[in-house]
Every structure is written in C-alpha cells, then in structure tokens.
Amino acid sequence: xxxxxxxxxxxxxxxxxxxxxxxxxxxxxxxxxxxxxxxxxxxxxxxxxxxxxxxxxxxxxxxxxxxxxxxxxxxxxxxxxxxxxxxxxxxxxxxxxxxxxxxxxxxxxxxxxxxxxxxxxxxxxxxxxxxxxxxxxxxxxxxxxxxxxxxxxxxxxxxxxxxxxxxxxxxxxxxxxxxxxxxxxxxxxxxxxxxxxxxxxxxxxxxxxxxxxxxxxxxxxxxxxxxxxxxxxxxxxxxxxxxxxxxxxxxxxxxxxxxxxxxxxxxxxxxxxxxxxxxxxxxxxxxxxxxxxxxxxxxxxxxxxxxxxxxxxxxxxxxxxxxxxxxxxxxxxxxxxxxxxxxxxxxxxxxxxxxxxxxxxxxxxxxxxxxxxxxxxxxxxxxxxxxxxxxxxxxxxxxxxxxxxxxxxxxxxxxxxxxxxxxxxxxxxxxxxxxxxxxxxxxxxxxxxxxxxxxxxxxxxxxxx
Numbered sequence: 001x002x003x004x005x006x007x008x009x010x011x012x013x014x015x016x017x018x019x020x021x022x023x024x025x026x027x028x029x030x031x032x033x034x035x036x037x038x039x040x041x042x043x044x045x046x047x048x049x050x051x052x053x054x055x056x057x058x059x060x061x062x063x064x065x066x067x068x069x070x071x072x073x074x075x076x077x078x079x080x081x082x083x084x085x086x087x088x089x090x091x092x093x094x095x096x097x098x099x100x101x102x103x104x105x106x107x108x109x110x111x112x113x114x115x116x117x118x119x120x121x122x123x124x125x126x127x128x129x130x131x132x133x134x135x136x137x138x139x140x141x142x143x144x145x146x147x148x149x150x151x152x153x154x155x156x157x158x159x160x161x162x163x164x165x166x167x168x169x170x171x172x173x174x175x176x177x178x179x180x181x182x183x184x185x186x187x188x189x190x191x192x193x194x195x196x197x198x199x200x201x202x203x204x205x206x207x208x209x210x211x212x213x214x215x216x217x218x219x220x221x222x223x224x225x226x227x228x229x230x231x232x233x234x235x236x237x238x239x240x241x242x243x244x245x246x247x248x249x250x251x252x253x254x255x256x257x258x259x260x261x262x263x264x265x266x267x268x269x270x271x272x273x274x275x276x277x278x279x280x281x282x283x284x285x286x287x288x289x290x291x292x293x294x295x296x297x298x299x300x301x302x303x304x305x306x307x308x309x310x311x312x313x314x315x316x317x318x319x320x321x322x323x324x325x326x327x328x329x330x331x332x333x334x335x336x337x338x339x340x341x342x343x344x345x346x347x348x349x350x351x352x353x354x355x356x357x358x359x360x361x362x363x364x365x366x367x368x369x370x371x372x373x374x375x376x377x378x379x380x381x382x383x384x385x386x387x388x389x390x391x392x393x394x395x396x397x398x399x400x401x402x403x404x405x406x407x408x409x410x411x412x413x414x415x416x417x418x419x420x421x422x423x424x425x426x427x428x429x430x431x432x433x434x435x436x437x438x439x440x441x442x443x444x445x446x447x448x449x450x451x452x453x454x455x456x457x458x459x460x461x462x463x464x465x
Contacts, residue, residue, distance in 0.1 A: 058410035100365035124195035129161035134350030
C-alpha cells in the first residue's frame, strides 16, 4: 500500500507552494532584520536569522536538557561559529521572540485550504477549540501567573483551534494560565465567519458568546452548563426532575426541546440523552470524592438530577443537526485531546527548565513552528491515503516518526533536500503509521462523513450557498 510517484510529487509541490515564500534562508534572514533580531547590515552579527532558526527550531533536543553551552557547542558543530555562552544568552531577547512569533503567524496565515473529504455539508467550517496548560518556573509568575493557592504559581496556556473539514489552523496563541477560556472566547469572536459551526467545551461558551456567534450568522454546538437555567417557549423554567421522571415512565432514552436562556431571546434546541445508571453513579461518585478532597460543598440535588443526562444545545434550527448525531458532533472535540497528548508526550512542549522569559518563549514558539510544519505534512499524507485506500494515519505514530526526521526537514529548508524525498520516506514506512481503529468505532473522517452526509438538509445547504 503505497502512493504513486505523481501523487507524492503533487503533494510536495503543494507544500512547497505554501512555504517557499518564507522558509528559505534568504527570507528568514530578511525577516530577522525586519523584527530586529539581526542588524540591517548582516555583517554585524555572527548568527543570521536562518542560522538561529535552524539551531533552535530544527533541534531534536529539549530545553530541559540543553544548557547555553550545549547550544554554543551545537552552533560550532553545525555552522562552525564560535560564541561565548553569555553571548548566546543575549541572543534570547524580545527581538528573537518576535522573530519566531512572526514565523509562526506566517505559517498560519499562509495556509492553503486542503479539502480532506468530498462533502456537501451545511457548514463552511467546523471549528473545534480547546487549550492546554503546563507549569513553568515560579520566577515567571509575574508574567505568566498560574492558578495560585495550592496550585502552580506560574503556568502557560496554549489556545488551539482548527477546522475539521480543511485541516487549517485558525488560532494558535500563547497566554498566561489566568487568561481563561471564557475570556479568549469573547476576544476571538471576530475570527468567526458566516456559515461556521463552533464546537467547544463549557469553559468557552456563555450567553454573550452564543449571541455573538448568532449575530455573525454562524452556528454553535456545546454542552449545557450544569447550573444554567433554561426556559421553554412559554417562559416556564424547565425542571429536569420532571423530565427524568417522564423519560423513565415512557421508557425513552432521548428527547428534544425548544428552549431559551435567561435574559435572551435567542431560540435554541436542547438535546437530552438519558444515561445508564452505572454511568450516573460513576459521575456522582467522582464528584463527591472531588468535593471531599478539595473541602468543597457536596453537589446539590439539581446537580445530581442533571448528571442523569448528556445535555447538548445548538442554535441550528433545521435538520442539519439532529438528535441522533448532535452528541457525536460534540465528541469530535476530543480530537484536540489526542493532539495535546502528542504535543506533550512526543514533542515535550511542556518540559521546560527554569530559564529567563525570552528563552522560554523562543522555545515554545519554536516547538509550535515545528509542530505546525508536521501538521501540514500529516494532513497532506492523510488526505492522500484516505482518498486512495480509505485509511487514516495516526497522528501519534506520525509525529513519533516525524521527530526522528527533523534534521531531514532542516535540509529541505536549507535547500539541500526536497519535500518529495521527505514524503517518499514516510511512504516507505506507511504501514507503521496507519491508525488502528477499534472494532465498532470510526476514525475522525469517517465520523464526519457518517454524521453529516446522511443528515444534510438540502434546503439548508441551498440557503447557505
């Protein structure tokens, strides 16, 4: 099971088309001068933008293991450039942070949409978003405050959002831990476009955000908050205890209701899924244990009642989203958990030793740059293999192999190797990268096709177009 030469050549050309405008040595040097990392006169600095990029970004080692002396020795070995450890430390400054941050921004802005599957879906994009956090040195608590109290004094938060349909990244940003998801959600409303479907966790979604999404003629789907009070069309508060009794009496496992949030005239649909008793018992047991461990109040009766359900809300007022598939759509958000696992367990983005602020930021942005480069290669290959063999590549397995070939990617960027050779090397070991889908389950692309292609409202699609 291998791709033909023409397919590999075409995919390599597509990647080159995106990256050739800013991933050449000359362009990296120009960008380094623009951001102030290098002086306008290139002879006044020992390290060019391309050299520094290659030294930090294309480095398989991790900051928790490398000292300034290690970097100095690596620079001498790879480029023949001698530099004192103190001089190396001085290269990690605000200008070098801006340099890496600008490169990352350009990677995201220069993406070309790659349709992963052929579809006639009712949404132009399906955007899923979440954040991941990790602790850093307490010395950086002023810049990157953590949760405080008994938690960490200093932590970083990375926000990540991408489109499931085209694999394009729409947000990748670095903030302090105390910049909560709800704040980010309000700040990034203008990134949402007409026809989008926004799928996020509870932390991002509240009344103002719901209304902001609707005003932009976009759709959302998320869980209903545990304490959120909702009303029916007659402004009567919905009692979930009564719903639980009704569903048990009628022996039904799912129910849909039209609802409104308090102080909002935005009509919503609520999908109610009754859970098995063993799942409910597990939920309540874990909540009680958490409350005792953190010395909090035990859950209220209303909370206990709601634990009998999965509650999903959406503003889509058509059969583009139906009861049978709404929760499956929400589950697509878990793709992000797999991505964050890869970032941490394979790419070690969270392993950082105590260093100054600028060196830390350079490290994180450098890691994100290499991850986004791998991301593009992964989706290009996945789309090609899905189209030809109806199989998906495992992100975890791919990045495990990708990490071992970063030096090959360095050769490509330094114009000493072609992307076609990179893709061929992955094609030669493709049998080790195929995702192993468990019996009765589907890979993400199959889930999208199953969820939407069987339940698309033609009227909704025609209206969108």
